[in-house]
Amino acid sequence: MALVFSLNGYVMFTGHVSHRMVVPRASPIDLFAAREQMAISLGWHVILACLGVGMPALTLFAEWRGLRTGEDAYRLLARRWAEAMGVLFAVGAVSGTILSFEMGLLWPGMMSRYGQVIGLPFTLEGIAFFIEAIFLGIYLYAWDRLPPRQHLLSGIPIVVAGVCSAFFVVTANAWMNQPRGFDLANGTVTAVDPWAAMFNPATPPETIHMILAAFMVTGFVIASVYAVALPRGRRDRYHRLGFLIPFTAAAIITPVQIAAGDYAARFLATNQPTKLAAIEGVYHTGSHIPLTVAGIPVGGQLRYGLEIPDGLSLLVGYSPNTVITGLDQVPVANRPPVGVVHLSFDIMVGIGVALLLLGSWLGLSWWRRRDLPRSRWFPRAASVTGIAACCALEAGWVTTEVGRQPWIVWGQMRTADAVNPAPGLVAGLLAVLAVYVVMTIGTVYVLRRMARSHRLVAPPVQDAGDGGER
Amino acid sequence: MSLAQWSITVLWIGLTLYVLLAGADFGAGFWDLFAGTSRGGRPQRELIEHSIGPVWEANHVWLIFVIVLLWTAFPTVFAAVMSTLYIPLTLAALGIIVRGAAFAFRKASDQLGQQRLFGAAFALSSVLTPFFFGTVAGGIASGRVPIGLAAGNLRTSWYNPTSVLGGTIAVGAAAYLAATYLCADAMREGQRELAEAFRRRALVSGIVLGVVALSGIAVLSADAPRLFDGLTHRALPLVIVSAIAGVASLLLVLRRRYLLVRITAALAVTTVLWGWALAQYPYLLPPPATTNATITASAATPAVLSATLTALAIGTALLIPSLLWLFLLFQRGQRSDEYQQPTPSR
Numbered sequence: 014m015a016l017v018f019s020l021n022g023y024v025m026f027t028g029h030v031s032h033r034m035v036v037p038r039a040s041p042i043d044l045f046a047a048r049e050q051m052a053i054s055l056g057w058h059v060i061l062a063c064l065g066v067g068m069p070a071l072t073l074f075a076e077w078r079g080l081r082t083g084e085d086a087y088r089l090l091a092r093r094w095a096e097a098m099g100v101l102f103a104v105g106a107v108s109g110t111i112l113s114f115e116m117g118l119l120w121p122g123m124m125s126r127y128g129q130v131i132g133l134p135f136t137l138e139g140i141a142f143f144i145e146a147i148f149l150g151i152y153l154y155a156w157d158r159l160p161p162r163q164h165l166l167s168g169i170p171i172v173v174a175g176v177c178s179a180f181f182v183v184t185a186n187a188w189m190n191q192p193r194g195f196d197l198a199n200g201t202v203t204a205v206d207p208w209a210a211m212f213n214p215a216t217p218p219e220t221i222h223m224i225l226a227a228f229m230v231t232g233f234v235i236a237s238v239y240a241v242a243l244p245r246g247r248r249d250r251y252h253r254l255g256f257l258i259p260f261t262a263a264a265i266i267t268p269v270q271i272a273a274g275d276y277a278a279r280f281l282a283t284n285q286p287t288k289l290a291a292i293e294g295v296y297h298t299g300s301h302i303p304l305t306v307a308g309i310p311v312g313g314q315l316r317y318g319l320e321i322p323d324g325l326s327l328l329v330g331y332s333p334n335t336v337i338t339g340l341d342q343v344p345v346a347n348r349p350p351v352g353v354v355h356l357s358f359d360i361m362v363g364i365g366v367a368l369l370l371l372g373s374w375l376g377l378s379w380w381r382r383r384d385l386p387r388s389r390w391f392p393r394a395a396s397v398t399g400i401a402a403c404c405a406l407e408a409g410w411v412t413t414e415v416g417r418q419p420w421i422v423w424g425q426m427r428t429a430d431a432v433n434p435a436p437g438l439v440a441g442l443l444a445v446l447a448v449y450v451v452m453t454i455g456t457v458y459v460l461r462r463m464a465r466s467h468r469l470v471a472p473p474v475q476d477a478g479d480g481g482e483r
Numbered sequence: 484m485s486l487a488q489w490s491i492t493v494l495w496i497g498l499t500l501y502v503l504l505a506g507a508d509f510g511a512g513f514w515d516l517f518a519g520t521s522r523g524g525r526p527q528r529e530l531i532e533h534s535i536g537p538v539w540e541a542n543h544v545w546l547i548f549v550i551v552l553l554w555t556a557f558p559t560v561f562a563a564v565m566s567t568l569y570i571p572l573t574l575a576a577l578g579i580i581v582r583g584a585a586f587a588f589r590k591a592s593d594q595l596g597q598q599r600l601f602g603a604a605f606a607l608s609s610v611l612t613p614f615f616f617g618t619v620a621g622g623i624a625s626g627r628v629p630i631g632l633a634a635g636n637l638r639t640s641w642y643n644p645t646s647v648l649g650g651t652i653a654v655g656a657a658a659y660l661a662a663t664y665l666c667a668d669a670m671r672e673g674q675r676e677l678a679e680a681f682r683r684r685a686l687v688s689g690i691v692l693g694v695v696a697l698s699g700i701a702v703l704s705a706d707a708p709r710l711f712d713g714l715t716h717r718a719l720p721l722v723i724v725s726a727i728a729g730v731a732s733l734l735l736v737l738r739r740r741y742l743l744v745r746i747t748a749a750l751a752v753t754t755v756l757w758g759w760a761l762a763q764y765p766y767l768l769p770p771p772a773t774t775n776a777t778i779t780a781s782a783a784t785p786a787v788l789s790a791t792l793t794a795l796a797i798g799t800a801l802l803i804p805s806l807l808w809l810f811l812l813f814q815r816g817q818r819s820d821e822y823q824q825p826t827p828s829r
Contacts (some may be wrong), residue, residue: 106583118572121562
């Protein structure tokens with residue numbers, strides 16, 4: 014319906030837009046719609062992209078263990094994960110295609126000026142994605158056509174290409190935060206150096222943080238599926254391994270990720286202080302800045318939060334005298350919204366710490382008696398780690414994206430100047446929203462059915478015999 | 484050739500591959516839509532699913548490739564096309580999501596009701612997506628997209644005679660390509676009856692496509708005179724080759740030479756694409772909407788073009804052996820118990 018109405022809207026509007034002398038600008042509601050549409054598409058795709066990066070590695074690990082030990086449980090896990098990977102990759106491929114459309118449909122202002130500056134990493138990503146797709150095709154469909162060892166090897170390019178894809182795409186986002194590799198003359202870019210743009214200062218902190226996040230999300234998501242089964246009495250080798258392999262991997266990465274996040278935040282202190290100020294709710298520049306946990310921005314300060322005296326100064330410069338740049342250094346019009354950025358940052362860090370504690374719990378129990386914790390609360394907590402990790406992932410993206418506002422290209426181009434001036438972007442948002450809701454339901458439903466039909470067809474361990482290699 | 488010319492050539496090769504490979508996938512969805520009742524149409528749907536199963540994800544890459552190369556090498560043209568034609572492009576993008584997801588879901592579901600629902604979504608979006616892409620091509624080719632952000636008419640830029648013709652030809656070409664490909668796939672599967680069914684479809688769609696293309700001449704001469712002029716002069720050799728290849732394909736289908744017809748059918752479609760490019764050369768966005776959007780004038784800086792072309796050359800060196808391995812593996816056509824995905828389609 015909405016679409017039909019807005020089509021009529023175009024008929025009315027077209028008369029105004031045809032003259033190029035008038036520089037059209039999107040209405041605030043259309044700008045809002047474009048940002049939300051991008052957020053939904055990106056937020057949706059990033060979960061699948063993470064699984065696309067992380068799942069092949071876990072699947073290959075299980076297949077390799079299966080080959081080494083000859084245990085059916087490993088081989089069965091590898092099969093199951095590969096099957097799910099096929100569905101997820103297909104859906105991820107299309108949701109990624111849509112994003113490349115939306116770069117132009119929603120942000121033609123940015124692409125018109127800067128498309129050539131950030132084109133190279135996307136070209137490289139395209140190649141990596143192609144390789145990933147080819148070898149995934151080989152891996153999924155040639156399970157019974159290749160000798161086991163060759164089949165295992167055919168999966169390695171998927172892992173490598175997946176990690177490379179993540180790296181390339183995130184360099185483009187890093188560039189939006191630290192634009193380099195061009196000069197600007199009369200609104201057109203000159204002296205473009207695509208390599209300098211790609212390897213900008215934000216590239217190391219952002220790419221490391223994102224690639225680790227991909228493995229963490231994958232590990233916890235898969236582990237949580239099996240954690241649900243554990244308290245229901247399914248504690249056989251298959252289910253235990255299905256839980257332990259991904260959970261252990263994710264738990265080991267968690268502390269590394271927290272360190273990488275600290276590095277990324279420290280990077281902001283020197284290179285993007287306004288973003289850090291929004292993240293931590295620092296309004297006034299100064300030393301002895303406290304670290305505020307939670308809190309709501311009211312009248313130019315964070316209220317109702319838990320303040321750790323000198324905390325932020327200590328974290329950034331290891332000394333309470335460290336000066337932190339506050340929001341007061343930039344005009345009000347150039348400040349990101351503190352409320353959303355600070356809250357989502359705290360959600361991300363809070364979840365990260367909780368996951369660290371849960372991983373330590375397992376580590377402790379394993380060290381003491383080579384088994385899962387006995388408490389009923391462990392599988393309960395573990396079964397929500399998947400959703401929690403996804404929330405942390407989304408919160409992290411909200412932090413970095415909203416924290417960059419009002420800029421789309423930091424310090425160079427405002428989001429409002431990049432958006433498509435065509436009227437009716439709201440209709441696009443509604444259509445995309447509807448499609449994504451349906452697609453989410455569909456994906457979850459199909460994956461659940463897949464899992465359930467496996468359980469109904471045959472108990473896992475017996476079933477492994479005919480599913481294994483020949 | 485200049486770097487800009489190399490870039491558009493590489494981009495057009497990517498577009499050709501997308502039209503030939505993904506076009507056939509869309510066409511397979513078209514035939515899925517007209518395969519009939521869920522019981523009667525089952526063998527056809529299974530053949531379609533088997534044929535596009537192993538490779539269809541890879542086919543999407545060509546579209547991403549075309550989009551990325553367009554924004555990298557010709558950023559202002561990309562912004563103009565995407566912003567002015569954002570309605571059909573948004574619809575095409577939504578069609579791609581629905582199509583891809585529904586195909587994967589149908590494959591994973593085992594109940595008839597679900598398969599029907601997902602199947603219908605897959606088939607319908609397979610028809611709508613190429614149609615909207617065709618309208619975009621028509622809008623560009625008839626000179627309705629000016630440089631600038633949403634500077635063109637948001638409705639008539641894609642809702643006009645040339646665009647409707649473009650959309651119809653896109654759907655027809657996809658259906659025709661798919662029918663010819665599926666004939667050979669059915670033969671390889673040893674399903675003679677199915678091959679006959681797709682042979683009829685190939686003949687009908689081929690004739691319809693030919694008639695539409697012929698009547699399109701009249702549409703173009705009235706609606707897009709510059710394009711018409713280009714097609715009847717500079718690009719005339721390609722147009723003639725296309726017509727000959729089209730007629731040859733029909734004769735080959737009649738004589739059941741299904742492998743040869745793949746080549747002629749692909750040639751007929753390829754020559755149309757390159758004929759269009761030649762007809763509007765040297766413009767990327769032809770007049771009258773805009774007068775200076777030539778390949779040279781709208782190209783990115785040389786540093787960007789050379790870096791991108793180098794990356795693509797290295798990428799191709801990696802991709803070709805990988806692709807060859809993929810195809811060879813499936814050409815062996817050994818059946819397996821768990822994964823019944825024996826045939827490569829192309």
